[in-house]
Amino acid sequence: MPALLALQDVSYAHARQRPGSAEFRLEEINLQIEAGDFCGILGANGSGKSTLARLCCGLYLPDSGEVLVEGCSTRQEENRRRIRQAVGLVFQNPENQFVAETVTAETAFALENLGVPPAEIRRRVRDTLDRFDLGHLAGMPPHRLSGGEKRRLSLAALWVLRPRVLLLDEPLSMLDSGSKKKVCGFLQELRREGTALLWFTSAFAEVAGADHLLVLxxxxxxxxxxxxxxxxxxxxxxxxxxxxxxxxxIAAGLSQSPPPVAGEEEFVSWLWK
Ligand SMILES: Nc1ncnc2c1ncn2[C@@H]1O[C@H](COP(=O)(O)OP(=O)(O)O)[C@@H](O)[C@H]1O
Ligand SMILES: [Mg+2]
Structure with missing residues (x-):
């Protein structure tokens, strides 16, 4: 069985903004995600997280190396539809993800594009809005929602396709602590159900419960x-x-010993409380 998502020696350079300006390059990134994995990509602003997220779902194509989704290269046109269903990119700014006039239309959009029958679309949209606690906002324009509601809609609009891996580009940025908790709760649930998460952030705490970390x-x-x-x-x-x-x-300031938590599980339950 091929990996759910595999990056093999992936390199990518952004075109120079101006002649003579520095060129940004992602260099020889290797990564493997299996079904249900939780992987954290950590790095500062400008380290290449969003560029990597776009490579993982085929929005950008590598200059060299391969991005394979269930063994299918993002380079091949004929794999695009399958990859779009398997890999969902949750944009750093949800506003950049929205395309429709209402919360319902936004959630239905991907299903309509795939030609799912209307009765099935209605059923799946209703279930998805209920699940992400958006039912009461069904007729609202996405841009009128609060930050937390926008984030939940950006997840719902992807979740409606049942992706096997979600790419989360700084999913908690711009949220207050109440919304963070709520969104974390949904993401934990999705993970328990077997969705793999690839979580891009500069905050270690958000990915302390990951199976694996990569620092860019x-x-x-x-x-x-x-x-x-x-x-x-x-x-x-x-x-x-x-x-x-x-x-x-605190632990680093006091001594050279690890933080006062026994194991990852305890650490994570402490963090997500
Ligand atoms: N479309 C683009 N064209 C040229 N340079 C870009 C483009 N997108 C990002 N960059 C540059 O690539 C670098 C990495 O950006 P990005 O992947 O957005 O990092 P991060 O998400 O970690 O903040 C930055 O220096 C940024 O200015
Ligand atoms: Mg970014």
Whole structure:
């Protein structure tokens, strides 16, 4: 069985903005995501997270190397439809994702594009709006929603296709703490049901429960490992532009020992409370 998502020596350069200006390159990224995995991509602003997210779903094509979704290359036109159903990109700014006039139309959009019969669309949209607690907002224009509601709609509009992996580009940025908790709750639920998550962020706490982490520094892989092993790298977190949870900062300031939590599970339950 091929991996759900595999990046093999993926390199990509953005065209120079102006002649002579520095060129940004993502270099030889390798990554493998299996069904149900939770992987965190950590990096500062400008390290290449959003570029990598776009490569993972075929919005950008690699200059060299391959992005394979269930063994199908994003380069091949004939794989596009299948890849679009399997991989959902949750944009950093939900406004950039919205295309329709109402919450209902936004949630129905992808299904209409795939030619799903109208009765089936209505049923799936209703279930999806209920699930993300958006039913009472069905007729609202997306741009009128609150930050948390927009984020939930951006998830709902993808979830309606039952993607097998969600690419989450800084999904908690711009949310207040109440909305963060609610969105985290939905994401945890999706994960429990077997959706793989690839979560791009600069905040370690958001991905402390991941199976695997990759740190991007100026387009290159600076480190890979499990969240529990990150303690060994804590001194580099600053250079990498990664925000640490207070418990790490405090422990680092007091001594050289790991934070006062027994294991990842305990750490995560503490974080997500
Ligand atoms: N469309 C583009 N054209 C040229 N340069 C870009 C483009 N998009 C992003 N960049 C540059 O690529 C670098 C990485 O950007 P990005 O992937 O958005 O990083 P991050 O999401 O980690 O903040 C930045 O220096 C940015 O200015
Ligand atoms: Mg970004």
């Amino acid at each position: 520094e100026a387009g290159k892989t600076a480190w890979q490992g499990r969240p529990g092993e990150f303690w060994g790298e804590v001194e580099k977190a600053n250079r990498w532009g990664i925000e640490l949870p207070p418990v790490y900062e």
